[in-house]
């Protein structure tokens with residue numbers, strides 16, 4: 609059994625595995641990550657293989673401190689402002705790579721940019737500190753499926769098991785980090801998350817929403833079908849059909865309810881576990897989801913739900 613609880617001994621074991629080029633799944637505040645040493649091509653290749661991830665979809669590099677970024681990318685004043693305001697935390701910043709960056713080129717999938725974030729979770733930070741290497745860590749699920757918010761989700765979802773799966777309980781945020789592209793004159797949000805457009809604009813001024821172009825995606829996570837359960841998904845449903853699982857919100861109670869209190873943070877934390885539980889082909893014929901307000905983290909929840917509901921033949925990642 610590869611699921612273990614965190615301890616000083618496990619953290620040092622994880623660091624040994626990572627420095628040796630093995631993969632370790634660990635909790636972050638958003639979702640569980642499948643970590644590998646970002647400076648070793650072979651470790652990064654193992655991540656792509658374990659996820660079945662297309663090689664054109666770049667990975668996020670996780671750092672243990674803001675200062676690590678100077679050796680990896682070309683941070684500017686906007687980076688300083690954002691990192692001071694939101695790190696550690698669920699904000700990923702896309703910047704130009706340094707020409708002598710030690711980060712494996714495979715991570716950038718042919719681009720001259722690199723995405724970096726500093727996670728806000730004790731286990732992730734202790735692993736980074738003990739490894740003393742930047743870690744590539746995509747969500748620890750098969751490409752195109754629902755991200756894991758518990759250690760059991762990781763174990764259930766990956767055919768190729770990592771050397772260790774460290775159990776840090778349920779992830780606090782529950783949806784993946786906001787991805788912001790700082791390489792453009794006006795920075796663009798490529799993936800909405802719990803750090804909102806309004807919060808970012810309060811720190812650095814105007815930002816835009818990245819344009820989705822499925823043929824040349826800036827963040828291939830933008831491709832429409834993603835987070836896809838096996839059953840068909842219908843959105844903005846107030847009365848489900850017989851045989852449908854119903855993911856409720858607020859007063860609309862369902863077989864699975866995201867937040868009875870109508871709290872969007874609670875709903876985000878429960879979202880992926882609810883999608884997994886509702887995706888039961890022996891119990892249900894489809895999944896219906898109650899309307900979720902398009903405010904705050906609700907923007908990220910609705911983004912993931914629209915991808916879960918998108919026609920599967922548009923799946924590219």
Ligand code: TXA
Pocket residue numbers: 636638639640641642665666667668698700702716719721722723727745746747748783784785787798799826827828829830
């Ligand atoms: O919350 C998170 O960000 C989680 C935890 C584990 O940290 N990680 C995560 O990684 O969601 P992943 O690989 O599942 O999603 C990374 C997203 C993808 O949409 C990818 O296309 C985008 O970030 N991305 C990575 N590098 C990029 C780059 N250089 N330019 C544009 N987009 C990039």
Ligand code: MG
Pocket residue numbers: 746747755
């Ligand atoms: Mg992912």
